[in-house]
Amino acid sequence: MQVNAIMTAPVISVDPSMPIRDAARLMLAHGISGLPVVSKQGGGLVGMVSEGDFLRRPELGTEPTRSWWLEWLSTEGSAADDYVHVHGRTVDDVMTRDVVTVRADATLDDVVGLMIKHRVKRLPVVEDGRLVGIIARSDLLRALLSSLSSEPGEVSDDDRIRADLEAELAKQTWGGLVRVSVSGGVVELRGAIFDDRVRAATRVAAENIAGVKSVKDELVYVEPLSGLVIMP
Numbered sequence: 001m002q003v004n005a006i007m008t009a010p011v012i013s014v015d016p017s018m019p020i021r022d023a024a025r026l027m028l029a030h031g032i033s034g035l036p037v038v039s040k041q042g043g044g045l046v047g048m049v050s051e052g053d054f055l056r057r058p059e060l061g062t063e064p065t066r067s068w069w070l071e072w073l074s075t076e077g078s079a080a081d082d083y084v085h086v087h088g089r090t091v092d093d094v095m096t097r098d099v100v101t102v103r104a105d106a107t108l109d110d111v112v113g114l115m116i117k118h119r120v121k122r123l124p125v126v127e128d129g130r131l132v133g134i135i136a137r138s139d140l141l142r143a144l145l146s147s148l149s150s151e152p153g154e155v156s157d158d159d160r161i162r163a164d165l166e167a168e169l170a171k172q173t174w175g176g177l178v179r180v181s182v183s184g185g186v187v188e189l190r191g192a193i194f195d196d197r198v199r200a201a202t203r204v205a206a207e208n209i210a211g212v213k214s215v216k217d218e219l220v221y222v223e224p225l226s227g228l229v230i231m232p
Helices: 020-030 068-073 076-087 108-118 137-149 158-170 197-207
Strands: 034-038 045-050 122-127 130-136 179-183 186-193 214-222
Touching: 020 034, 034 130, 045 122, 108 122, 108 137, 130 137, 158 179, 158 186, 158 197, 186 197, 197 214
Parallel strands: 186 214
Antiparallel strands: 034 045, 122 130, 179 186
16 A cells, blocks of 8 residues: 555645744644644745644743753754754744655555654655655554454455465464364364464464454464473
């Protein structure tokens, strides 16, 4: 699945000159925690402003204090930047300028990788330098819910279920010794396993195959050191 299938578009954005009061009001009114910042000249993305930019404010009594050693290590320029971010009155003062973006044709795997790597909750979607959408964790959650809630496909024959499950197990490092049989949509798992956690993983793999009605676990756990056999 690609970004353009689940991204939010059009996007609510703000101008850098907007007062932070108005940006905060806009977030609350629309139930969103972050806004792309778009320049009036050319419409290009210039930053992101989020709830996190409003957490450390003198108005809340949450202004950060700098330790003496941090003051000693910091340059005058970095200290000045911090002051502007905490005390600034416009979006331009407090926004994040180094924004991670994604293309509309990127995969959801790309999106999740970027979110984890950069520790962000949302990614602006940019094409040819212009903002065309935004994808957030909530969009991914809705896509997951839609997938989990969708009606299962028509029950296929047992051979297809077995083949699909065997193909899934073959991709996993732990699935090589599991034998699969299917009758009337009921999957039966047999074979020896040397780590009892493989039991749950195999069951989950079977339950995710379309058409499976239930899973019968007949796997035998063999304790690696003693050779002790433990039945399910």
